[in-house]
Amino acid sequence: MIGNTENEALEDEVITNYKKVENKIKAAAKRAGRDFNEINILPVSKNQDFNKISKLKEVGIDSFGESRVQELLDKEEEKPGFVNWHFIGHLQRNKVKYLARLDNCRLIHSLDSPRLAREINKRARKNGRVIPVLVQINIAGDDNKYGFSKVDFLDVFPELWKLENLDIRGLMTILPHFDNPEKTRPYFKELRNLKEDLNSNGYEISELSMGMTNDYEVAVEEGATYVRIGREIFGEREYE
Numbered sequence: 001m002i003g004n005t006e007n008e009a010l011e012d013e014v015i016t017n018y019k020k021v022e023n024k025i026k027a028a029a030k031r032a033g034r035d036f037n038e039i040n041i042l043p044v045s046k047n048q049d050f051n052k053i054s055k056l057k058e059v060g061i062d063s064f065g066e067s068r069v070q071e072l073l074d075k076e077e078e079k080p081g082f083v084n085w086h087f088i089g090h091l092q093r094n095k096v097k098y099l100a101r102l103d104n105c106r107l108i109h110s111l112d113s114p115r116l117a118r119e120i121n122k123r124a125r126k127n128g129r130v131i132p133v134l135v136q137i138n139i140a141g142d143d144n145k146y147g148f149s150k151v152d153f154l155d156v157f158p159e160l161w162k163l164e165n166l167d168i169r170g171l172m173t174i175l176p177h178f179d180n181p182e183k184t185r186p187y188f189k190e191l192r193n194l195k196e197d198l199n200s201n202g203y204e205i206s207e208l209s210m211g212m213t214n215d216y217e218v219a220v221e222e223g224a225t226y227v228r229i230g231r232e233i234f235g236e237r238e239y240e
């Protein structure tokens, strides 16, 4: 059993960890000649309970990433409206309605099919809102990952763009694990190039959600505007 003081120490550690991540991101931004302020750190709170989330909230961090709808809803029920949520996992169409109702669900990073896009659009309209989303691209062509292939994406993008209750803000990717983070660089570059191609065709999208604990410094050097960090901030997950 963990005593109270030990618990508190663990919770303070989460702030120390966050600051370390922030410093590494500042350094990476500097190396790339980027403005640190355009990079959003999204702590990923999946498999973590509320104590550490609350600690971060105390120092002004108010948006967290979750990858399972049920877990997000359980946490929301525990403290309604306490923080903002970003949904980052694979989203089943029959669960979209639960997220669409939550005004504090601010961004869905993982739009990965035209049918899901139409469902989010429909539920957003029913709730009288426009839901911000990122389109997930399987840029490394990994069989185990969700997301559009680049070719499919370019085919369907104009159709997605027309959906009135979707606000497509950018692109997201999840890469396979590489022991050497340098190996991720070509994929991050490719995602940025895809965004720039869309921009030069008149589509105004600005966000790139890329980079996790293993590879976020490279992602920042290559243009990430959101990095999704779980383990380096929270430590190993408390439950699976």
Ligand SMILES: *Cc1c(COP(=O)(O)O)cnc(C)c1O
Binding pocket: 044, 046, 067, 088, 089, 174, 212, 213, 214, 228, 229, 230, 231, 232
């Ligand atoms: C869990 C998760 C993360 C965070 O991963 P870490 O390796 O713990 O930083 C980021 N993005 C998605 C989609 C995840 O599911």
